[in-house]
Amino acid sequence: MNIWGAALALFVSTFTGEASYPGVVVAITKGDQVIAVQGYGHDSSGAPMTEHTKMPIASVSKSFTALAVRQLADAGKIDLDRPVFDSRVTPRQLLAHTSGISDRTLPEKSLPQPSSPAEAVSRAQDVLRSAVPDGQFRYTNTNYHLAARLVELASGENFNSYLRSHIFEPLGMRETVAIDVTPRDLPSDYRRGYGYAYGFSVPLTEPDRFVAGSDGVITTGADMAKWLAAQPKLAPRDGMGWRADSKGQLRHSGIWFTATAGQLLTSSGHGIAVMSNSGLTLGNEGTSALEDGIADVLDGRTPEEPGPYRLIVDLVLAALALSSLVLGIRALRRPRKLHKAWQVLRFVPLGVLVTMPWLIGLLFGGRDITFFQLMHYSLPLVVWLAVSGVMNASVAVVRWVR
Known part of the structure; x- marks a missing residue:
């Protein structure tokens, strides 16, 4: 292992220990080349984490949904600026979270959960009719539930099938699937993530939630490396499944109650994906700090010391x-x-x-x-x-x- 690899392994191992992450998978690219995919720790069965361990990427899934919409827009099947679903909301506004819909106008987790994108549109119909897009950013999964249905209507395909045929398979992401509902649709070889309390990590089942379009992609480190390597050609756009941070880097984070994830495209040309099997808790609001630390190591900077x-x-x-x-x-x-x-x-x-x-x-x-x-x-x-x-x-x- 070279000095760079040793420094990276030391940082990730130290971070996962301090942050109480039982298992983490990291994928790193440079331009369109995969340079590292590595697992750390173990899953809830006790097996070592590897580049082929099935992991949810939570809201990082939104960048896949945005790509699906952009593909159909490029094919002339979706007009990004034409209102949809008998409302004043456009696809562009859905993808940018500026539709006027929010968790306050439609509490998407505490309401009865739909089981398909079509049901998600029916649930949101009244809110859609009254929504007033005002350019203000209001993050809600509902926007991407609706975007998933838009993909179905424009393509004539089931949303998850569309992702498989038009994104996963073309990129060689053969270990990746997309689901509608947790935990019902999770793959048979998926291992539960963890909750955390009082210094103990405990395997838990993800609560029942509708996740199609918003946070339903289940993948592996090996496949996320392929996804990152494709980004120079896919040209992600800020506000459409990715967001620019304070440094001008494109990224998106993801949180489940039993897992967290994140992806980052650095100004130096690196792509970084991190997936952890430990969920959202007080003191753990996602993997952004780990991604930033990895970026520091890659660019020769000293990363911040993690804390418990x-x-x-x-x-x-x-x-x-x-x-x-x-x-x-x-x-x-x-x-x-x-x-x-x-x-x-x-x-x-x-x-x-x-x-x-x-x-x-x-x-x-x-x-x-x-x-x-x-x-x-x-x-x-x-x-x-x-x-x-x-x-x-x-x-x-x-x-x-x-």
Whole structure:
């Protein structure tokens, strides 16, 4: 192994350990040449991660959907600037997340899940009719659910079949598939990803979600290397499945509740794809930091030192939960006189717990999340709020009675 390869392996291994990633696969290209594909760690069966391990790329899938739309637009079958679905929304606006639709106007995760792109359009019909594209960026999976249906209508093919025939197979991505619903449609050789809490990674089943068009591509490191190597010819465009970061690099991240992923095209001509089998949690909002560190190593810069942020966050939440329990027991054993009106404040933690999916959504630009998914996101946060809420409510009730 050369010095460059050793430095890269050391950085990725260190990062995955600090970030508590059980398994990671990295693919790297330079221009149209594949220069490295490597697995680190293990999957949930205990098998080593390899370039052929099946992994979800979550919302990185959107760049494939955007390519499908662009292919059909180039063939004259889609007009990117003509409104679709009996609305004022154009395909270009769907791909750029400027359609006027958001998780607030259509809470895509907490509503009943469709099972096909056609059902996704039916679910969004009322919102589509009232949507006013105003140029403002509002990220929502719904835009790409609708784009998947647009591909079907323009091509006359099932969306997943279209991806296979017109993108995966031409690029030699023979290990890649696209699915409609998790976990129902996951391949038989797919291994579950992990959730994380209190320093432990636990295999979990991805919650039931509709993912066609938005985050339904299941692939391997070997195939993602082929995808990256094709990008110089495919010429991705900002706002259509890729976005420019603060450095002018094109990228897209992806998050499931049991996996995270990302792709990056650097200014030096490198393509980087990262897939991890550890899901979205507090302290782990995706693989962007790992991609950036790999880019630094490739370009001869010193990457930032990774930190155990997830563990720190969870230990803090554990300490808060324990403190809430101890203080609550103490308050129950040593009741003090306090005006009844003030006791109402003790119900605030329960109120925060009940509204937490909405509050978390606010922190992420209005994104939608269910309470069940919230427990995947941060069980320690839910535990702390539950302990604090129950203890405070108990103290309030006891003092009211007394």
